[in-house]
Amino acid sequence: MSVGTNTIYEIQSTEDYQKFVFSCKDHVIALNFYANWAQPCQYMNNVFKELSLKFSDIKFANINAEELEEISESFEISIVPFFIILRQGKILTKVSGANPPELTKIIAQFSKKIVVPSIESSNILNEKSENEITNVLINKESEYEDLTIRLEKLVKAEPVMLFMKGTPTNPQCGFSKQIVEILNDLNVKYGFFNILSDQEVREGLKEFSNWPTYVKNIFVLSNFFRYPQLYVQGNLCGGLDIVREMIKTGEIQKLFQESGIQFT
Template identity: 40%
Template sequence: MAGSVREVKTKDEFWKIVTDVNKNHLNVVHFWAEWASQCQMMDDVVKELTSERQLKEVKFLKVEAEALPDISQHYSVTSVPTFLLLKGNTVVDKVEGADAPTLTKKVHQQATKMIVQPPAEPSPSIEDLNSRLKKLVNTATCMLFMKGTPEEPCCGFSKKTVELLQKYNTQFSSFNILADQEVREGLKKFSNWPTYPQLYINGELVGGLDILKELDETGELEPMLPKKEDLNKRLGNLINKAPLMIFMKGSRDNPRCGFSKTLIGILNETGRKYETFDILQDEEVRQGLKTFSNWPTYPQIYVNGSLIGGLDIIKELQETGELDKTLNGE
């Protein structure tokens, strides 16, 4: 809406906006986080831009980067504030950081350009797409390709499939095919299965909801499904996965919050080997570890299975010269 900023709350709402029939419409998307004061400063800049008459056709959107991680990851947003200038679903420009002059300049440049259809991006080769799909179907022992997420299914078939898996306490991961058209279309050919959801076990296609129902009726389904571990047992195994284990938002190569990014920088300076776990990808671990460790925030650092604390503790240890000793487990 011209003259205001629309805060996008769900993935489906976002994709509906940016895949609007008018592929040349300019959307300016502000990826923000509540903890980043620079984002609040840039809110005032964006507010000024929305009031400019020559920008009345521009849509200004806000996306909380950590609340909608699939969108952030899709566009490789690794810090906040980040501004993407989109025409349709195509990124035409990008501004990282609280750089008001650059943002203003680039928004005006894109808004005043002639309305021309951007050239289509070259399609990935079949070989590259098949390689990506093969990795995806092997992401987890039990992998569900569905419309939406297990928490928010976007079709009745996906909802019933999730309910069936949960009925048997199944440990499974999922992929939202609505968020990636390439995967959505490519997997149909890859699996020779035209509809969704699709369930894979050990990288092999089992089928859709109708097949799962048949297997359930004959008693064949439950033995095929990997079961969830007891949560405390699972958490115990995770924190002992490596001598130095980090639970964070994102990964070492793609931290998804300022605290996690700062921590990775400190650890990398020590030269130590460590493993990370992305709590944004597993809500059960994200919530369960808070109770298990009696520590309410992330990141969390474990040495030899014992909690050290969060970023504030690591900074204190660094300042007092005790960090190396602590990371050695002494």
């Protein structure tokens, strides 16, 4: 594996990540955890790219926080954008949110190069990012109007609806596989939707379910709202962890009974 100078490496798998860290063991590493749907991440991806050009002695890598959940969870990533600085496998520091001045300062701190960023310029960048994010969030309402009607029908397509990665016979992630096993053990009839087959539904359902939580240039990646998502009678129950807890307490069995849903 070769990681070139001034190149941001795109991590594609856990094995890919391990190879990257090993190949860069003599360097400081900067990791950018992002999600495609989060506007702050889109902006910070550009900032991250500019920093990679400025600080060529540091190795930069992008990690899709949702698609590579195993890596995200190993670092306890619960928000995006999120940045981790490593050296020889050890965490040196972390930076959360869309904060160009802070990220620039941290990267410069661990770089051997002497680069003095313009504080005035950085503040303008940060202000611009917040304005762009605000405008995008405001304009989303009309953008999702028609999709909302479609999602309302989808979540009510069956009394129990599972939105998952893959299909029950061919799940595409460990969490989806586990929740399918749980539902099969309950012997409950359920419909499913493969969110990998429809990007519009995948992203739109997050808005529909009031996900994610937005807090000043940070998006929360709560386990409650990661896929898979289970709906009962059109209402969101939650993801794998929540469903497990509901079964443990008997809450989901009670919900099925009250809804007239048969299970064993």
